[in-house]
Amino acid sequence: MTHPDPSPQVLITEPWPDYALVDSGEGRKLERLGRFLIDRPEPQAMWVRTDPKIWHKANATFTAGSDDDDSDTGKGRWQFTSPPPETFPLAWQDVGFLGRFTAFRHLAVFPEQAAHWQTIQRHARAANRPLKVLNLFGYTGLASLAAAQAGAEVTHVDASKKALQWGKDNQAAAGLQQAKIRWLLDDAQKFVAREVRRGHRYDGIILDPPKYGRGPKGERWQVFDDLPQLMADCGAILADDAKFFILTGYAARLSCLSLLALAQQHVARVDGQWQCGELALREELGGRLLSTALYAKWECQVGGRQLI
Ligand SMILES: C[S@@+](CC[C@H](N)C(=O)[O-])C[C@H]1O[C@@H](n2cnc3c(N)ncnc32)[C@H](O)[C@@H]1O
Known part of the structure; x- marks a missing residue:
């Protein structure tokens, strides 16, 4: 390729x-x-x-x-x-959710991910069937809610019971109780390996792996050691007519070019479009851009195929 x-x-x-x-x-x-x-x-x-x-x-x-x-x-x-x-109640567009002051400085939402929520919703709305979307390391579920609100059927995987409960609370806050979201307490690597064996396929995958993490049974996650196998398995469960694949990284010493090269190796697509870069927030007062994460993504062309 x-x-x-x-x-x-x-x-x-x-x-x-x-x-x-x-x-x-x-x-x-x-x-x-x-x-x-x-x-x-x-x-x-x-x-x-x-x-x-x-x-x-x-x-x-x-x-x-x-x-x-x-x-x-x-x-x-x-x-x-x-x-x-x-x-405290918040909303992104018309998706309601809850803000929290969590330990370790976080607010239960990573606002720069809104760029990805838009991409997911664009594909989910353009599809003529409910897309099957997999959200790995899904945290409090904002990407899952955005996908579900646009009509997707979502499988949300996270290793933290607390984050999953907050995700379910967010589903209620969003008024999306009827939406199809499976909230799974699991190790991302083990779950995807099982999906490969079961032959399950997804139309879209979003993953936001941390630098270090632990599965629910203490399974060790280290991005530099474990991401290659996870990507290989994700490549295997992405449907032939998939719509998107979005990988984000917050880890220090990582370049978006590395994310892209790894993703391209395993998500071997000849059609559609690859892109990589940074996620940034625009400052309200100064207009400066603050980069907070790196990403690599692949998308099929909405409304038709585009060859690269
Ligand atoms: C950086 S947060 C993801 C943020 C989320 N994508 C968002 O935008 O809101 C990392 C998440 O990975 C989860 N995690 C860490 N290790 C894991 C593992 N081995 N399997 C599944 N989830 C894991 C944590 O519980 C945490 O919720």
Whole structure:
């Protein structure tokens, strides 16, 4: 298979009514999520802030522990100007979900993934049947909800009971109780290997593997060691007439070109379009782009085939 030169592309998530990257700089980012203004660490934001005064209005601030500059596992703590609710209602377009202040700085949503939610919905809506979509490492299920809302039948796999429960809570918050979403507590690698043996196929796969992780029975996940086999298995369960394959990486020392080369090796498609690049958030105040993740994806041409 020949590999066209990929010109990496930035997929930009613009501010939306319930989310904005308001400002960033000096190692931190200031985000608006629903009614909260949230100040969190962001080592990449090495520049000067656009509006230093607005940062004083933050009502939630996360301080990282001393041994922890950019990891999901290091200690740190939240400080609030008043006690926060356990959850608060949010929406992306007309998909409702719940925000949370979780341990390790996260907010139960990765807003830059909105670029992928749009891609998934575009394919699900254009299809003349419910697409079978697999969401691996699916966390709180925003991609699953976006897919289900557009008519897809979703298999959502995650190793965390808590994340799965939050996903189900989100399904209720979205009013999508009738939608077909299977919430599976499983190890992503074991699940996909079983799907290969069972001969099951999917029309679309989205996966967002962390750098390190554990399956529900303590199965070890290390992206550099384990991603190649997982990709080979994903390639095997992608249907011949599949619509999309989307791989995201947040791990340090990873390039989107590596994600692309690996994905192209296993998701061997001669039709459709490959793309790789970065996911970025557009700052509301300065208009700067803050890159938060890397991706590689393959999509069939909606409404017809396109040869590369
Ligand atoms: C970075 S989050 C994914 C974020 C999600 N894609 C989103 O946009 O909201 C990583 C998720 O992988 C899960 N995870 C880690 N190791 C796993 C494994 N071996 N099998 C399945 N899920 C795993 C974690 O529980 C966590 O929910």
